[in-house]
Amino acid sequence: MYKYFLIQHPNNILSSPIEYLTGVSTIKGDLLRKEINVFTFKDLLEYFPFRHIDKTKIDLINNLHEGMDYVQVAGRVVEKKIMGERRAKRLIVHLQDETGIIELVWFQGINFVEKILTTGQAYLVFGKIGFFMGKPQIAHPEIEIYNSQNATGKSFLEPIYPSTEKLKARGLNGRQIAKLTQELIKKISTKDVPENLPHNLMLQFKLMGRFDAFTQIHLPANEINYQQAVRRLKFEEFFLAQMSIQKLKLNRHKNSRGLVFEKVGNYFNEFYEKFLPFSLTNAQKNVLKEIRKDFGSGKQMNRLLQGDVGSGKTIVALLSMLIAADNDFQAVLMAPTEILAQQHFNTITSLLKEMNIGVQLLTGSTKTKNRKQILSGCENGEVKILIGTHAVIEDNVVFKNLGFAVVDEQHKFGVAQRAKLWKKNDIAPHVLVMTATPIPRTLALTVYGDLDYSIIDELPPGRKPISTTHRFENKRSQVMDFIKEQINLGRQAYVIYPLIEESSKLDYENLMKGYEEVKSFFPEPKYWISMVHGKQTAEIKENNMQRFVNADTQILVGTTVIEVGVNVPNASVMVIESAEKFGLSQLHQLRGRVGRGADQSYCVLLTGQKLSNDAKERLRTMVETSDGFKIAEKDLEIRGPGEIEGTRQSGALSFKLANIVDDRPMLEVARNAVADILEKDADLELPDNQPLKTYLLSIKSKTRWGKIA
Ligand code: ADP
Ligand code: MG
Numbered sequence: 001m002y003k004y005f006l007i008q009h010p011n012n013i014l015s016s017p018i019e020y021l022t023g024v025s026t027i028k029g030d031l032l033r034k035e036i037n038v039f040t041f042k043d044l045l046e047y048f049p050f051r052h053i054d055k056t057k058i059d060l061i062n063n064l065h066e067g068m069d070y071v072q073v074a075g076r077v078v079e080k081k082i083m084g085e086r087r088a089k090r091l092i093v094h095l096q097d098e099t100g101i102i103e104l105v106w107f108q109g110i111n112f113v114e115k116i117l118t119t120g121q122a123y124l125v126f127g128k129i130g131f132f133m134g135k136p137q138i139a140h141p142e143i144e145i146y147n148s149q150n151a152t153g154k155s156f157l158e159p160i161y162p163s164t165e166k167l168k169a170r171g172l173n174g175r176q177i178a179k180l181t182q183e184l185i186k187k188i189s190t191k192d193v194p195e196n197l198p199h200n201l202m203l204q205f206k207l208m209g210r211f212d213a214f215t216q217i218h219l220p221a222n223e224i225n226y227q228q229a230v231r232r233l234k235f236e237e238f239f240l241a242q243m244s245i246q247k248l249k250l251n252r253h254k255n256s257r258g259l260v261f262e263k264v265g266n267y268f269n270e271f272y273e274k275f276l277p278f279s280l281t282n283a284q285k286n287v288l289k290e291i292r293k294d295f296g297s298g299k300q301m302n303r304l305l306q307g308d309v310g311s312g313k314t315i316v317a318l319l320s321m322l323i324a325a326d327n328d329f330q331a332v333l334m335a336p337t338e339i340l341a342q343q344h345f346n347t348i349t350s351l352l353k354e355m356n357i358g359v360q361l362l363t364g365s366t367k368t369k370n371r372k373q374i375l376s377g378c379e380n381g382e383v384k385i386l387i388g389t390h391a392v393i394e395d396n397v398v399f400k401n402l403g404f405a406v407v408d409e410q411h412k413f414g415v416a417q418r419a420k421l422w423k424k425n426d427i428a429p430h431v432l433v434m435t436a437t438p439i440p441r442t443l444a445l446t447v448y449g450d451l452d453y454s455i456i457d458e459l460p461p462g463r464k465p466i467s468t469t470h471r472f473e474n475k476r477s478q479v480m481d482f483i484k485e486q487i488n489l490g491r492q493a494y495v496i497y498p499l500i501e502e503s504s505k506l507d508y509e510n511l512m513k514g515y516e517e518v519k520s521f522f523p524e525p526k527y528w529i530s531m532v533h534g535k536q537t538a539e540i541k542e543n544n545m546q547r548f549v550n551a552d553t554q555i556l557v558g559t560t561v562i563e564v565g566v567n568v569p570n571a572s573v574m575v576i577e578s579a580e581k582f583g584l585s586q587l588h589q590l591r592g593r594v595g596r597g598a599d600q601s602y603c604v605l606l607t608g609q610k611l612s613n614d615a616k617e618r619l620r621t622m623v624e625t626s627d628g629f630k631i632a633e634k635d636l637e638i639r640g641p642g643e644i645e646g647t648r649q650s651g652a653l654s655f656k657l658a659n660i661v662d663d664r665p666m667l668e669v670a671r672n673a674v675a676d677i678l679e680k681d682a683d684l685e686l687p688d689n690q691p692l693k694t695y696l697l698s699i700k701s702k703t704r705w706g707k708i709a
Pocket of ligand 2: 313
């Protein structure tokens, strides 16, 4: 019948198919599977109510007021009438208690409800209160005959479950789902939901037992029990996620073989002594030390390097690549866009121009003849450093001995692409992923928990803070005057338009309009403007960009294609049009394009007059701070975890109960607890860790079964 039956675990009632539960017909079972992914008893047990209602409380009708949500009243039906025609047809019932009258309304099932309700009879009524012309009203309430028993017999908080239209239509509304979970809880006992956390840990953090937590989250005896149940289950979610991430990392450290780069040789030393244009910041030195340690460890390096825009990640990458070359290994540097790859290539070849080392650029637009040469250079080992877009990991690129890969702006690369890299050598090359997308540290450790983590938390000396202002669009001409002043001082400026969707016609129209407008302020031949956007061919884009880099044009009008990495130190003004349409991290990235030279730089955020609260908050944050990590915190606060770039599909953030923003202190505690356990008892041999070990084995064996089926 269902695939599922094949992989049913015979010993545990929780793996029973949902149809085995009293009250679940084949049709309902089907719906539960399709609508809410409930296949088994276990799935239902983990289908949590979104709220509870205290049904022991009866509200007096007179006391009902706006701002109340679900209410329960008791009273007699004093009137019922069917009103309106066809679609406007409805049943209106008046219910009266000793304090007043409330209106109950039905728009569906009118005849049926009308028939079962008896005038003069007392009912217990429950539902969501609304106010219609100041009068209280409940639409489609739950209703039952009132007797002293049903009013006082309920000593618990009643759970309300999320349901769907289809489920409701088949008799599975939130309340009926509650009946199912009650049925389920009656059937199970502690042995079906064995404890999986170490006893010491539970004592230390005062955690409720697992079985109790599952029963109390559904049917709590009181509010405190409910809170404790939620707390315990959230902790478990964080704990188990951390356990799997940290074990993965531990295993990688233990089992993976890595290429050994034993020495620092001529390439590195010559460059460091003769051509390094500045001295490294302490943060850069520290990261370099961490990388060198990994290189020598005999284990494969998988390291995430976070550093704010302009913190100088490129030079760290270059120095590391030189160490690879010193050990007779090749290195690649992969960038997410052509422009960025080109720019890395320009930077690096110019830094290395006095040195004799093969550096090549490979992108989608590399000409065939050139490409052939580069490919053979990779194969015979002449190319020591290959820079490019993801073209460098395509199957036709064969290396003689690839030892090290740097991935810049990693969030644009998928995990699959990273995996491709690993296969480029018999022993997987060392990998360094770099990102300027600021992510708070706790989050980084969760999302990229399988990577080791380095951070450059210091900007090169002498940077002047960028002055950021917010202006309304009606001040545009003043802003243009300001650009003019700056240009007359010999500086350059960016004017950036939002491109919400690559294909959006409207966005392009706005860009073109903007371009014309800027042009009217800055007429040729006194001024020159380049335009860069995603619809141009790589060649045109590159050409226009290059003119700006060479200072042949003073203004660059463009979309966010320039967002990542572009480096023009002479540019001192960044104007962001419709800034309210950008996310915080994007604004921060864009602003990071200026302030790269010795001059004072400016960022102007232009917006319309009408701004949402979130937009105001974003703009305020930008004006107040230029610290990427503070901005990341704010971003997380405003948008929530689901939206962090690159994390959406990672699964690392999808918890049923826990919320990575609100519950971050708990995440921290869980992470440390796991680290502590693994440090003392990596193989979980201690008696206290047996429940955990047994649990982990049980979920592991289930996945394997699943795969066989
Ligand atoms: P990002 O981390 O954003 O990739 P880059 O590597 O592009 O930053 O560096 C930004 C700028 O800072 C470059 O012009 C680079 O040459 C310069 N830079 C990097 N490190 C230092 C340093 N230690 N001292 C001075 N300038 C530096
Ligand atoms: Mg960079």
